[in-house]
Amino acid sequence: MSHFVLLNCRLFTGGADLTGSSNKLELSAEVSDEERTNFGSGGWKEVIGGLAETELSGGGQWEAGDPGRVDDARWTELGGLGPWTACPDRADLGALAWFTAAMSGKYKLGDQVGAVAPWEGEAKGSWPLVRGQIAHPPGTARTATGTGSGIQLGAVPPGKHLYASAHVLSIAGTGSPSITLGIESDVDNTFASPTDVATFAAADALGGQITRAPGPVTDTWFRPKWTITGTGPSFLFVVALGTA
Template identity: 60%
Template sequence: MGKFVLLDARLFAPGADLSGASNKIELTSEIEDKDTTNYRSGGWKEVIGGLGSAEISGEGQWEAGDPSKVDDASWSTLGGRGPYTVCPTDSVVGALAYLVYGLRTDYKVGDAVGEVAPWAGTVKSSWPLVRGQIAHPPGTARTATGTGTVLNLGAVPAGKRLYAGLHILSAAGTTPSLTVSIESDDGAGFASPVTRATFDAAAGPGGQIARTDGLAITDTHWRVAWAVTGTGPSFMFAVSLGIR
């Protein structure tokens, strides 16, 4: 990916797509530096890495009146933790994505008379910030059980994990139920898929996050699988995956 202008960045809160109400998204990550300078440091300051942290800050145009709107979504998550996914360019399968499990720490609304009503808010990380890809796009409705596009994310080394963020954006039908899982295989054909993580069954909008146990996984290919039940069910959801 070369240089580009920010025109279609995407922001997914736990159960809402806030992209259409956002005009500024900033993502920061840092590692705390701890001083270890001593008499054998050769006259130079020495530091080692301490605690890591990440933060997402967003701004945009205020809207309310539906769980998918920024005001409703912000109030329902304020003070709570959930998955957040940021995409710099788009949210098609394979698009670059940053995901984190974070705490919604603040929410600000209002401005001077005559201004477009704004909002601003911040999310601070509770898990590591992960760089990955979109594994399931937000704009495709699922009405029956199936599997998604295969991604070659690579193997998971020992001590690292596969992280997955699920954003259920809408649900319709009578007693609809959606169960999403993450599968891996050693080849793109998925001749012998292995389930690596399964999210809780859901009947409506919301967000979940999952990660593997830190053991090595030699499989290199990954995909999303979903089971849909109910009468006339239909779900819109997005999934982001990454290894860290």
Template identity: 60%
Template sequence: MGKFTLLDTRLFAPGTDLSGASNKIELSSEIEDKDATNYRSGGWKEVIGGLGSAEISGEGQWEAGDPGMVDDASWADLGGTGPYTVCPTDAVVGALAYFTNGLRANYTIGDAVGELAPWSGTVKSNWPLVRGQIAHPPGLARTTTGTGTPLNLGAIPAGRRLYAALHVLSAAGTTPSLTARIESDDAAGFTSPTTRLTFAAAPGPGGQILRGDGTAVTDSYFRVAWTVTGTTPSFMFAVSLGIR
């Protein structure tokens, strides 16, 4: 990816797509530096890495009156934790995505008379910030059981983990239910898939995030698969995958 202008950045809160109500999104990640200087440090300060942290901040145009709008979603999420995914350019399959499990730490609204009503908010990380890819796009309705496009994420070395975030953005039908899982295989054809992570059944909008146990995985291809049940069910959802 070369240089580009921010025109179609995407922001997914637990069960809401806030992209259309946002005009600024910032990501930051840092490792705390701990002073390890001693008499054998050669006269220079010596530091080692300590605790890591990440933050997502956003702002944009205030809207309210529907669970999918920023005010309703922000009040519902404030003080709680869940998955947050940011895509710099778009949310098509394979698009670059950054995601984490975070605490919705604050929410601010209001400005001077005559100004377009704004909002702003911050998410503080509870898990590492993961650099990955979109495994399922948000704008594609699913009405039946199926599988997504394979992604070549590479093998997972021991000590690293597979991370996956699920954002269920809408649900329709009578008693609809979506159960998503992450599968891996050693080839793109997925002739012998292995389930690595399984999300809880989702009856409606909401978010979930999972991670592996740090065991090495030699498979290099990963995909999302899902089971849909109910009477005339229909789900819109986004999934991000990554290894860290």
């Protein structure tokens, strides 16, 4: 990815796609520097990395009246822990994605007369910040049990985890439609002998989940799978995968 202008950032929190309500997105990661200077340091300070922290923030135009709109989503998630997934440029299959489990600690709305009603929100990470890829794009509706396309992440080494975030953005159908998402792996993109790596809880309402599976995982290809129930069901969802 070369230099580009921020025009099509994507932001997903819980069960909301906030892309159409956002015009600002910031993500920061920091590792504290802990001093370990001693008499053998030659007169120079020495530091080592300490605790890491992540902060995410967004803002834009305020909307309300639906679980997928910013006011409903931000108010519901305030004070809670859930997945935030951010893409600097589109959310197509394989697109760069940053995600983590974060505590939504701030929500602000309102401005002076005559202004387009704004909103601002902040969250602080409670899990590692993961640099990964979109494994299922948000605009592809699924109506039956199936699997997605594979992405090549590489093996998960010992001491690391495979992380996965999922946001269920739209549900249609009757007979209590439900979707259960999971992640499977294999040695190549044919997925001739896939292995289950991670599973999410069944979802029958808009919302987000994040999970992780410990390494080592020697397989290098990963893809989402889903089991769908209900009458005339249709689901929109986005999945991101990465190793940290």
